[in-house]
Structures are given as C-alpha cells and as structure tokens.
Amino acid sequence: MIDSDFALAVRPGEHACTRAADASDRERIAAAFVRDGLDRGNKIVYLCDRGDVEELVARLGAHDCRVQQALATGQLEVHPAHDFYCRDGVFDPDAVLARWHEGYRRARAEGYRALSLTGEMSSALCEIPGIDGLGRYEQGIADLLRDDGGVAFLCQYDHGRFASGVLAEAAATHPVDVSPELAPIGRVGCLSAARVHPGPTLRLAGELDFDVSDTVAAVLDAHYHGDLQLDLADLRFVDVAGMRALRGRKGQRLRIIAASHAVETMVRLLAWDSDPAIEMPPAGTAVAA
Amino acid sequence: MTAAMTHDLFVYDDDSAFERHMPPFVAEGVDEGDAVAVVLTAANRELMRDALGAVSDRVTFIACESHYTRPEAALADYDATVRGYLRNGATGIRLCGELPDFERDDEWDRWVAYEAILNRAFAGYPLQIMCVYDERRLPESVVAGARTAHPHLVGDVHGPNPEFGDPADVVRAAMRRPVEPLPELTALPDGSDALAFRGELRRALAEARVPDADARGMLTAADEVLANAYRHGGGTSLVRCGRVGDRFVCEIADRGGGYDDPLAGYLPPRPHAADGAGLWVARQLTRDLDLLPAPDGGLAARLWI
Numbered sequence: 001m002i003d004s005d006f007a008l009a010v011r012p013g014e015h016a017c018t019r020a021a022d023a024s025d026r027e028r029i030a031a032a033f034v035r036d037g038l039d040r041g042n043k044i045v046y047l048c049d050r051g052d053v054e055e056l057v058a059r060l061g062a063h064d065c066r067v068q069q070a071l072a073t074g075q076l077e078v079h080p081a082h083d084f085y086c087r088d089g090v091f092d093p094d095a096v097l098a099r100w101h102e103g104y105r106r107a108r109a110e111g112y113r114a115l116s117l118t119g120e121m122s123s124a125l126c127e128i129p130g131i132d133g134l135g136r137y138e139q140g141i142a143d144l145l146r147d148d149g150g151v152a153f154l155c156q157y158d159h160g161r162f163a164s165g166v167l168a169e170a171a172a173t174h175p176v177d178v179s180p181e182l183a184p185i186g187r188v189g190c191l192s193a194a195r196v197h198p199g200p201t202l203r204l205a206g207e208l209d210f211d212v213s214d215t216v217a218a219v220l221d222a223h224y225h226g227d228l229q230l231d232l233a234d235l236r237f238v239d240v241a242g243m244r245a246l247r248g249r250k251g252q253r254l255r256i257i258a259a260s261h262a263v264e265t266m267v268r269l270l271a272w273d274s275d276p277a278i279e280m281p282p283a284g285t286a287v288a289a
Numbered sequence: 290m291t292a293a294m295t296h297d298l299f300v301y302d303d304d305s306a307f308e309r310h311m312p313p314f315v316a317e318g319v320d321e322g323d324a325v326a327v328v329l330t331a332a333n334r335e336l337m338r339d340a341l342g343a344v345s346d347r348v349t350f351i352a353c354e355s356h357y358t359r360p361e362a363a364l365a366d367y368d369a370t371v372r373g374y375l376r377n378g379a380t381g382i383r384l385c386g387e388l389p390d391f392e393r394d395d396e397w398d399r400w401v402a403y404e405a406i407l408n409r410a411f412a413g414y415p416l417q418i419m420c421v422y423d424e425r426r427l428p429e430s431v432v433a434g435a436r437t438a439h440p441h442l443v444g445d446v447h448g449p450n451p452e453f454g455d456p457a458d459v460v461r462a463a464m465r466r467p468v469e470p471l472p473e474l475t476a477l478p479d480g481s482d483a484l485a486f487r488g489e490l491r492r493a494l495a496e497a498r499v500p501d502a503d504a505r506g507m508l509t510a511a512d513e514v515l516a517n518a519y520r521h522g523g524g525t526s527l528v529r530c531g532r533v534g535d536r537f538v539c540e541i542a543d544r545g546g547g548y549d550d551p552l553a554g555y556l557p558p559r560p561h562a563a564d565g566a567g568l569w570v571a572r573q574l575t576r577d578l579d580l581l582p583a584p585d586g587g588l589a590a591r592l593w594i
Binding site for chain 1: 559566
C-alpha cells in the first residue's frame with residue numbers, strides 16, 4: 001500500500017525543516033518525504049535519532065509498501081543519526097557536509113536521479129559535543145543544495161527537545177519551514193503547507209477541497225493577518241470552498257506568485273482575475289501539479 | 290452611458306429593416322464612447338460594416354457561430370468580456386448579437402433559456418444588449434421563445450414587451466426534458482470522504498478512457514455537487530457513474546428537500562458573493578448538468594462530459 005493521503009510541500013533543491021511538536025505530525029511529513037524521493041527515483045538517506053531503527057523502518061513501511069524493497073536495493077538507507085553526525089565523538093559540521101557531498105556523488109554514480117536527505121534532530125543530538133556548530137552546518141547545507149542539483153533536505157526538529165532560540169535559528173536557516181502552526185493543515189485530507197522564505201510565502205501542496213477548507217481558513221485566521229502571499233503551484237486539486245478559504249478576512253489582498261492549472265482554472269471561473277484585491281502570475285505560467 | 294442593463298429584441302424579415310434599426314444602435318454607442326461589439330452572421334456583419342463606414346473601425350466584429358457554441362460558454366465569455374471592458378475604463382457597453390444555426394430542437398431550447406438567463410446574469414451592469422432575430426432563417430418556435438425572454442422590443446413595434454415572462458419560468462419550460470433511468474450506471478461510495486470519492490471517480494474515468502482534460506473537469510464538477518449535497522442537502526442518498534453511449538455520466542442524489550431554481554449555476558459569480566459559485570463551476574466544466582428530483586424527494590444532479 002502507498003499512503004496517497006500525504007502531500008509534501010517540499011520540492012527538489014530545497015532545504016526544509018519541520019518543527020512540529022507532535023511526533024505523528026513529523027512522521028507524516030517524513031513519510032511523505034520518503035515517498036516523494038521513491039517516486040522521483042532518488043536515493044534516500046534517513047538519519048534516525050531514536051533507539052529503535054527497526055521500529056522506524058516498520059512505521060515507514062506501513063505508509064509505503066515500497067520501503068522494504070528500497071532498503072534491500074539500497075535506494076533507501078537508514079542510519080543512526082548520532083553515529084553519522086559524530087563519527088569521532090564530536091559534531092564536526094565540515095566533515096558531515098563533506099560526507100553529504102560524497103553521498104551525492106555516489107548516488108549519481110549508482111544511477112539515482114538525485115538525493116533526498118532527512119534527519120531527525122532530537123534528544124541525543126542536543127548533548128553531543130560540537131552541536132553549537134549546528135547553525136554553521138545548516139548554512140553549509142544551503143551551499144550543498146546549490147552545488148548538487150536536485151538534492152532535497154528535510155531536518156526534523158523535535159519541538160519539545162530544543163530551546164526556543166535553536167528553533168528560531170532553525171526556522172531562519174531553512175528557506176522552507178513546515179512550521180508548527182501549520183500542523184493542523186497536514187492532518188486533514190491530502191494537504192500540506194509550509195512557510196517559504198523570503199517573503200514569507202505560504203505554500204500549499206496537495207488537494208484543497210470543501211472537506212478541509214474550514215481547517216485552512218482557521219489556520220489563516222489565527223496566524224496570517226494582512227496581505228497574504230501564496231505559492232499554489234503544487235495544489236493539484238482545488239474547489240470553490242478551498243479557494244474561498246484563502247480569501248480570509250474581507251478586503252485582505254492576495255498575491256498568488258505561482259499557480260497550478262487547477263488554481264488557474266478556478267481563478268478564471270470565479271472571476272478572481274478581475275478582482276483588484278488579487279494579484280496573479282501572468283497567464284500561461286501555470287504548473288501541472 | 291447607461292445606468293442599468295437593457296435587453297432588447299429586434300425581429301425582422303427583410304434586410305432594409307436591419308439596416309434601418311441596427312447600425313444606428315451601434316453608431317450611437319460609438320458616439321457615446323461605449324465599448325461596442327457585434328456578434329453576427331457573415332451577411333449581417335457585411336451589412337453592418339457597409340452602413341457604419343469608417344465608424345466600424347471602432348467596433349469589435351465577432352462571428353456569431355464562433356461565439357455561441359454552448360450557452361454556458363457564451364455566458365462566461367460575455368461575463369469576461371464585460372468585466373474586461375469595465376476594467377479598461379469603459380462606462381457603457383453595447384452588444385448586438387444573433388444566434389447562428391443549430392441542428393437539434395433541444396439545442397434551440399437551451400438558447401431560449403440562455404436569453405432568459407441574460408436578464409439576471411448581467412443585471413446591474415451598464416450594458417445594452419440588442420438581440421437580432423431574422424424570421425426568414427430562425428425556426429418559428431425559437432422566435433416565439435425569444436419573445437418571452439426579452440423585456441423590451443425594438444423595430445417597427447417598439448416598447449415594453451407584453452409577452453415577457455419571468456426568466457425562471459422561461460428556463461424551466463425550455464429545459465424540460467424526459468428523464469432516462471440510466472440503469473447502466475454503477476454505484477460509487479457515498480462521498481462522505483471527498484478525497485476517497487475523487488479517488489474512485491478518477492479510477493472510473495480512467496477505466497472509461499475519458500480524456501484527461503474532460504476527466505479533470507468532471508472531477509471538479511462532481512466535487513462541487515458533492516459539496517452542495519453535504520452542505521445543503523443532508524448528504525447523499527445515491528452516487529453513481531459510468532459510460533452512457535459516448536459520454537460519461539456522474540449522478541449525485543442528496544437527501545435534502547429538493548431544490549427548484551432553474552437559474553442555479555447559470556449566473557456568473559461576483560467576487561464577493563457568499564454562495565452559489567459551485568454549480569456555476571460545475572456547469573462550466575461539464576457538457577450538461579441536469580438537476581432532477583431524486584426518487585426519495587431530494588435533488589439529483591446528473592453531470593455529463
């Protein structure tokens with residue numbers, strides 16, 4: 001079985017973090033990330049920061065029946081995070097970054113299209129020597145993504161384990177942030193959301209229908225005030241109720257910087273293209289999500 | 290410039306009457322600075338150009354057979370055209386249009402309904418619509434239908450139209466069709482999970498080899514009808530779909546108290562309208578959308594692609 005109810009708001013070439021407090025929220029995002037990597041024919045490296053690697057594999061396998069096969073072929077590798085980050089007992093950002101570069105080269109040589117990397121950042125990592133270099137490490141990832149095309153990197157921060165300063169820094173160093181206030185959107189239907197910097201832009205991916213529109217409207221109402229900038233290129237389905245949920249408060253301006261065909265069609269049918277409060281990308285730039 | 294919409298009927302049976310009445314309507318619009326478009330047959334475009342002379346450069350000429358393809362599309366096109374003119378600063382708009390030839394009676398009926406719908410669809414816009422009916426070319430029943438759908442007459446007989454009827458009644462009468470039972474349709478899940486419903490419908494569309502663009506339209510249209518069934522109709526009582534001849538049908542019946550608004554889904558949505566755009570979207574994305582009484586008193590929507 002492949003769990004088709006998970007959407008992913010992270011694209012190839014992006015450095016993303018999730019800071020969800022709830023383990024099941026993080027797991028959903030991680031499973032969607034793994035599935036996306038398998039769909040793309042990427043090599044996937046999963047750094048597991050929990051005691052039981054077997055349990056993680058079983059949980060990923062429950063969401064996607066291809067996981068066992070991918071482990072067997074080497075398309076998916078799961079390593080204990082602590083060992084990977086602290087090969088010599090210390091967290092050395094440069095050494096880890098060099099290992100990622102090497103991993104990318106190897107993945108390409110093995111015939112994979114690119115590399116999907118995700119790491120759980122939780123309990124034990126907080127105490128390892130050298131972890132104060134984490135900020136520099138995250139910065140280095142940005143260079144890696146620029147140099148190695150198509151790599152996607154998802155850092156899973158356990159909201160409960162890190163000091164708020166570290167989390168704020170994490171949010172600042174990751175251009176794509178599946179931030180905690182967006183978690184309710186990920187729990188309904190097949191929909192996912194992320195904040196994208198700079199902007200900030202709200203990105204929605206998946207299917208925005210009348211079943212989930214109230215949830216989206218509630219999140220927007222609670223956390224997004226004033227003008228709203230939206231990236232809707234990955235919204236493969238949207239209906240009238242879904243579009244209306246984006247409208248939020250009366251008079252709020254919408255700037256849609258990217259739109260899928262589904263969104264473009266709905267904008268046209270609803271006559272939003274002649275609404276001065278809504279800014280759209282030029283016609284014909286729609287993306288087939 | 291006009292304060293509100295007008296919708297006039299001009300019935301004629303010789304070209305000199307056309308030349309006497311139509312070019313002045315168009316020329317007056319140009320004079321007043323209105324945006325002016327004519328949607329006519331080739332012969333009447335020619336008559337119009339000859340009569341207007343140099344003024345015709347300031348008029349948009351459109352072939353009626355390319356504009357009037359189906360009523361739903363014509364409504365959307367006019368709506369977009371009118372909004373475009375207004376956005377570009379027009380203070381008044383004049384349209385002079387005539388229907389092309391259609392083959393089947395049910396097509397003609399739909400255009401009579403369309404004429405009635407126009408009265409509601411563009412109410413409030415600074416828009417003057419002049420509808421041209423050539424009695425020599427058009428079926429008698431169509432001209433008779435048009436006489437119930439226009440509030441005002443132009444021509445040798447001029448003034449309020451005594452035959453004008455309530456647009457809802459005109460549409461209801463024009464769109465009355467026998468209801469086929471369609472036993473060949475197969476049941477889908479009840480749609481209480483919209484995501485799962487779309488998954489099932491996607492599979493059925495793929496199995497029936499419905500082309501991608503049509504399938505996407507059907508998926509969205511059916512979702513809108515499903516949303517209405519759950520938001521206004523107490524949920525579904527029966528959801529079915531399948532091929533009927535060379536077409537694909539999805540039928541969604543709800544548990545509500547029925548619904549009788551023959552104009553539902555025919556009025557272009559306004560940006561801040563609270564409701565009603567779902568059926569508009571569904572009608573735009575399907576070939577036909579029939580609203581029928583469901584066997585147990587609710588409403589059944591049949592979507593055809």
